[in-house]
Amino acid sequence: MSTKLATVAAVALIFAGCSNEPSPEAPADTGTSASATTDSETSGQSQAMRFSACMRENGVADFPDPDASGELTIDGVLNGSSLDASDPAWKQALAACKALQPSGFTGRKRTPSEQEPALRFAQCIRENGVEDFPDPTPDSPLIDTNRIPSANREGGMAALNAAMDQCRDLGDKARQGR
Template sequence: MTFLALAVALTAAGCSSSADEGSSGRPTAGKQAVTFSACMRDHGVKDFPDPDASGELTIDGVLNGSSLDPEAPAWKQAIAACKDLQPAGFTGRKRTAEEQKPALAFAQCIRDHGVKDFPDPTEDSPLVDTNRIPSTNSEGGMAALNAAMDECGELARKAIEGR
């Protein structure tokens, strides 16, 4: 399964009622991000987007290129109301130690499959941040990353689900 197909499948799984919880009984990361987005819209930030195709949601991804204003009263009220739903990588929400283990295993797999400069994600960063992978700016860099992500798809799924 290609990573793109995996990402689409994970996003769809994160939205379905049958995949609301991971094996730990907690909402999966994808489901949590979808729930957080809905909460933000319900609390007045009408243009707040759903997670991207990888199932991740970051403050940079939400604000870059959008008309959303994090200084607006509606944004501040919604962030306060939805803070317990914030996914890892968003403002103030960090992965737990348990959630970080599969994220680190995924990063190692990517390095083992040829992307030597793939960084370990920090507890508060997205699983994949191409801004932190210099080789993706070189010729063939994105192809190498996509090939590695195809090989590490199962670990990506586990990292996104936090198990």
């Protein structure tokens, strides 16, 4: 399982990159100052950071920050952790931080303008050798290896990584919703 998590982390790092768009300043109460925000952060990554900070501030002390690409999914947070989605503190924090939830986490759907580039990215991945790559739904992560049967076969992650490298620009646009 740890090899799969390392592979997923590597996949996520493929999309860590620079953006020419300035990131919005984080509210002072999240513990993130504007000076700590770099030009390479996307608005989605910044939002995910604020969401993580909000969850911690509202009683889920072990809530992690998003990965280097800004991805933050409920499965990624809960799998292999001591966090419990049925815990009253979790539910209270989730309700308090609902407005900051990144798309694909839970309860937050991509807008139509965010979904369109996500679908273009999925098509590109299929055209570059991962034929079973599903279209992301508005409320799912952009990349969910649990929904890609070929990713669990020998060489599957290598094929996915190669396709993601070919579709990097579309993936960046999908994460930024443009």
